[in-house]
Amino acid sequence: MVNAQKHSETAQKILEAAHKVFVKKGMYGARMQEIADEAGINKALLHYYFRSKALLFDAIFQKIFSQFLPGILQILEGEQNFEEKIKVFVGHYLDQFVNNKYLPVFIVNEIHQNPQRLYEMGQALRGLPSSRFITQLKEGIEAGKYLPVTPEHFMMNMISLTIFPVLASPVLTEIFSMDSQTTRQFFEDRKKIVPEMILNSISTKKIKGHEAD
């Protein structure tokens, strides 16, 4: 390769443009020409660097998931205590998704269209049940600090309360006639509300009310 710099520069521009278009429109809604325009280059370069639409999409998909999954596990395996991890997890993913509104729909959609991909990255996923986070939950239950909830429901509750509101935010803002500032505050508030609700749902003793109003 004569000019690795230029090569990777163009490839990078393509990846950024493809990321934007694929995440917004999905595999079938996206157009190669639109990606080329977004990158400000000739369409032939997409094939020069990535051969086909399917391979370009794969590259984007891999990139997104290779950042996403380790990010989750890193938080859940960390040294913090259990309740701190909940706050970090919720805050982190609220920030991440509110700033990339299209991402959760993309992820949900792609898994839905192509569930067999989950097999491929199976190992990264299956580390979760034996993660430190789940161990901490179980220890808390043993100690009588938490109710005997199952990890499956507990994780699902936490993730649902964090991610779904981002998916549903167009509907939410329409229903409650919320402006963008109100919407931003809504998600900011959830960083506090969700961890409290999660903890409250597993604690053996009642925790304070969580909205002052």
Next chain:
Amino acid sequence: MVNAQKHSETAQKILEAAHKVFVKKGMYGARMQEIADEAGINKALLHYYFRSKALLFDAIFQKIFSQFLPGILQILEGEQNFEEKIKVFVGHYLDQFVNNKYLPVFIVNEIHQNPQRLYEMGQALRGLPSSRFITQLKEGIEAGKYLPVTPEHFMMNMISLTIFPVLASPVLTEIFSMDSQTTRQFFEDRKKIVPEMILNSISTKKIKGHEAD
């Protein structure tokens, strides 16, 4: 129209096939030929009865939403007491979505691709903040029975805990290596767990632990 029966029979077959294919693959992923095959008819009939792909899609979209939204409001406006409504709502939509796994992704996706549709059916949506259900919540708060939560967060929590797990079930079953019977039981359990968690999050006094194990 000479034979209304035959007409509507074929149109019906088309609608059913289109529903199936569009909900599974989305507007862009769906193919007219696939819909025709699914209906067991010639592709030209799709255009004979519905003119274009876009119009056929509109018909499906309208049908789905015209069933969906009134169903929500009917529950929320009913005569039952507040806590009963929560149980009915959660149970109803868990059943509905577990039996139509593709539906929530379709809805989320379509709103995401085409948010301006929300304007069109705006009135049906905006009835929610003034629904009897929300009034009941506010009365409970006034009476000191419930914590002063906002309707926005309360509704979002309830809907998130109900719908998101259906979206995420492929990931869930992979992570926790769940077989189909276990998965079915998981969603059955949520009919009890979710209402308890919701109530627990707003009650001024602690409610019993909700998983016996």
Next chain:
DNA sequence: ATTTAATTTAACCATTTAGTTAATTATAAA
């Protein structure tokens, strides 16, 4: 029975879009 109109189909057309190619330009090596 015959005629008329609606329905259905196979074959075709038009458009869109992914993908290719041959020529051009920029870059690095000799």
Next chain:
DNA sequence: TTTATAATTAACTAAATGGTTAAATTAAAT
């Protein structure tokens, strides 16, 4: 400065796919 290679482009091709049409079939009306 010349040569070789990589990068880029405009123009093109091939395939997929939405949509049309003209002929055939079925059903209804007379």
